[in-house]
Amino acid sequence: MRKNRNYFLISLCILGLLLFMNSLLLGVHNYALSDFFASQSQNFAIIWQLRLPRVLAAAIVGALLALAGKLLQTVSNNPIADPSLLGINSGANLALICGTILGVPFTLFWRVSLAFLGAFLTFLIVFLLSMTRRGLSPTRLILSGTIFSGFLNGIAYGISILTKSSQRFRNFLVGGFSGVDCKQMWLLLILLLIILGLTIYFARDITIIGLNDQLSQGLGSRIVLIRSVAVIIVVLATSGSVAVGGNIAFIGLGIPHLVHYFDKRDFKHVYLEIMCFGSVFLMFCDLLARLLARPFELPLGGLSAILGGGFLIWYVYRQSEAVVA
Amino acid sequence: MTFFAGQNLTINYGTHTIIKQMNVTFPKGEVIGLIGPNGSGKSTLLGALSGFHKLKTGRVILEDHELHQFSAKKRAQLLACLPQNPQAPGDITVRDLVGYGRYAYQHRWTTDHEADHKAVQRAMVNANIQEFADTPIADLSGGQRQRAFIAMTLAQDSEILLLDEPTTFLDLPHQLEILKLVRVLNRELHKTIIIVLHDLNQAARFCDNLVCLKQGTIAYQGRPQDVFTAQMLADVFHVRAKVTMDPKAHCPLLLTYDTI
Ligand SMILES: Nc1ncnc2c1ncn2[C@@H]1O[C@H](COP(=O)(O)OP(=O)(O)OP(=O)(O)O)[C@@H](O)[C@H]1O
Numbered sequence: 001m002r003k004n005r006n007y008f009l010i011s012l013c014i015l016g017l018l019l020f021m022n023s024l025l026l027g028v029h030n031y032a033l034s035d036f037f038a039s040q041s042q043n044f045a046i047i048w049q050l051r052l053p054r055v056l057a058a059a060i061v062g063a064l065l066a067l068a069g070k071l072l073q074t075v076s077n078n079p080i081a082d083p084s085l086l087g088i089n090s091g092a093n094l095a096l097i098c099g100t101i102l103g104v105p106f107t108l109f110w111r112v113s114l115a116f117l118g119a120f121l122t123f124l125i126v127f128l129l130s131m132t133r134r135g136l137s138p139t140r141l142i143l144s145g146t147i148f149s150g151f152l153n154g155i156a157y158g159i160s161i162l163t164k165s166s167q168r169f170r171n172f173l174v175g176g177f178s179g180v181d182c183k184q185m186w187l188l189l190i191l192l193l194i195i196l197g198l199t200i201y202f203a204r205d206i207t208i209i210g211l212n213d214q215l216s217q218g219l220g221s222r223i224v225l226i227r228s229v230a231v232i233i234v235v236l237a238t239s240g241s242v243a244v245g246g247n248i249a250f251i252g253l254g255i256p257h258l259v260h261y262f263d264k265r266d267f268k269h270v271y272l273e274i275m276c277f278g279s280v281f282l283m284f285c286d287l288l289a290r291l292l293a294r295p296f297e298l299p300l301g302g303l304s305a306i307l308g309g310g311f312l313i314w315y316v317y318r319q320s321e322a323v324v325a
Numbered sequence: 326m327t328f329f330a331g332q333n334l335t336i337n338y339g340t341h342t343i344i345k346q347m348n349v350t351f352p353k354g355e356v357i358g359l360i361g362p363n364g365s366g367k368s369t370l371l372g373a374l375s376g377f378h379k380l381k382t383g384r385v386i387l388e389d390h391e392l393h394q395f396s397a398k399k400r401a402q403l404l405a406c407l408p409q410n411p412q413a414p415g416d417i418t419v420r421d422l423v424g425y426g427r428y429a430y431q432h433r434w435t436t437d438h439e440a441d442h443k444a445v446q447r448a449m450v451n452a453n454i455q456e457f458a459d460t461p462i463a464d465l466s467g468g469q470r471q472r473a474f475i476a477m478t479l480a481q482d483s484e485i486l487l488l489d490e491p492t493t494f495l496d497l498p499h500q501l502e503i504l505k506l507v508r509v510l511n512r513e514l515h516k517t518i519i520i521v522l523h524d525l526n527q528a529a530r531f532c533d534n535l536v537c538l539k540q541g542t543i544a545y546q547g548r549p550q551d552v553f554t555a556q557m558l559a560d561v562f563h564v565r566a567k568v569t570m571d572p573k574a575h576c577p578l579l580l581t582y583d584t585i
């Protein structure tokens with residue numbers, strides 16, 4: 001049993017590497033393997049300076065969003081939780097849109113700071129809305145998040161219509177990695193390291209709070225501390241992802257469920273698999289977005305939602321079959 | 326020395342006082358039955374004793390220290406608690422669930438896997454669930470599930486066990502199985518066990534000490550022979566009953582009963 005599961009992680013890694021290489025080489029123009037090393041040619045520069053940041057960003061954002069989804073599902077004991085349900089995406093989005101309209105310079109620094117600010121503010125409000133006398137209620141968290149994010153999306157939509165500027169925000173609203181440069185790539189890499197470190201450090205504690213509160217408290221868990229850590233990881237991962245890639249649907253909700261299909265163990269055993277799967281999935285979508293309608297690009301956010309939705313329908317179908325059989 | 330006790334406990338839900346200035350002492354090495362009608366505060370008291378519910382006034386004393394002076398993990402090594410409706414993700418196996426009981430002993434980087442493995446194995450054998458070790462808990466029957474959770478608390482290797490209605494949803498043979506397990510754990514592993522029971526005859530037969538709760542206060546406490554009387558049953562449960570002696574188990578037995 002254990003061997004099989006390791007094979008799953010290893011095959012995901014190999015798949016990821018293959019996809020990574022192919023994503024670097026294929027696109028509007030296809031390059032050959034030898035271009036990787038032809039340091040004088042223009043192709044070399046395109047691969048390493050334009051394609052690498054883009055592909056790496058897709059890989060990292062995929063991993064972060066999938067992890068954020070799984071974390072949220074674990075700590076809220078709710079299998080259909082998704083970071084977008086907490087309004088974090090919408091908050092980051094709205095902050096970006098407002099910032100742009102107010103004339104904040106559109107540099108990486110401002111973009112990321114705005115996204116974090118919006119994400120944290122939104123989360124703070126949603127968090128306060130879901131506090132009860134007995135502490136944070138996971139159900140209320142999801143409910144108030146959903147409602148509040150609808151509210152924020154409405155405002156964002158309204159603003160972009162009023163200012164006739166929806167075209168400029170297309171990238172946030174739809175999601176994609178076309179303009180990603182080296183700075184953003186480094187930002188995501190650092191974020192990934194921080195988040196991976198935190199997750200590895202707290203993996204066992206997070207697994208325990210997947211039980212109900214009284215059980216995990218009795219087992220010796222410091223629920224409030226661990227839940228806060230988990231939520232901080234979720235906010236960091238989501239806002240970083242939105243700042244660079246815009247809104248990308250499905251990953252947080254769908255990838256953990258797909259991995260669950262292959263490996264039903266608890267959080268500490270599956271989070272690496274989930275991150276790898278998220279990477280592979282988003283790199284694949286990004287590659288498709290570039291290849292399917294050459295020389296044009298398809299919107300990545302839409303593509304991942306369609307692909308992911310298809311996957312999910314298949315998954316639910318399989319599940320229901322399993323019940324009948 | 327005070328082994329395990331609550332002193333001047335007051336517990337509120339919001340502004341609603343559930344337990345009022347309660348003093349209660351639990352004798353070491355005994356099986357203590359917590360009985361009382363629905364809503365009398367049994368689960369609330371257990372939650373307070375395990376450090377889950379915040380106290381409005383008073384303190385819980387464990388081995389001469391206040392409970393909150395222990396770190397969460399140290400406390401879990403001394404005191405294991407199975408709440409009334411335990412829930413866990415259905416896909417994890419019994420072995421993984423029981424393994425959670427070892428959390429309090431696991432250090433971040435240096436974990437003694439061998440000791441954990443042995444403790445998990447022992448807990449599963451003691452709770453008689455080892456044949457389902459690799460079964461997801463969603464696939465177990467109610468009784469097997471309950472035993473899996475009991476095994477999890479056993480893996481905590483604590484001296485004190487708090488069990489909230491571990492026999493609900495079980496049929497009679499399985500109820501007896503759990504109660505006998507409780508007795509074995511007490512007699513052979515010398516655990517002090519505080520158990521909430523609804524079946525009064527079972528409480529009288531399997532407990533060394535009974536604590537009778539009535540509207541958040543302790544109405545009676547003592548040996549079953551002493552407190553399990555028609556008077557107590559009328560007072561706490563509002564039933565008119567005849568109590569005799571069980572000839573075989575030598576404990577009080579509720580014979581006929583009706584509401585007053
Ligand atoms: N989370 C809560 N919020 C508010 N009131 C509560 C809460 N939990 C319990 N209560 C109230 O506290 C009182 C005691 O409840 P408790 O669960 O301790 O009773 P119990 O003796 O365990 O009952 P049962 O035999 O039904 O399990 C009840 O009146 C109940 O309505």
Ligand SMILES: [Mg+2]
Binds near residue numbers: 367368409
């Ligand atoms: Mg109760």
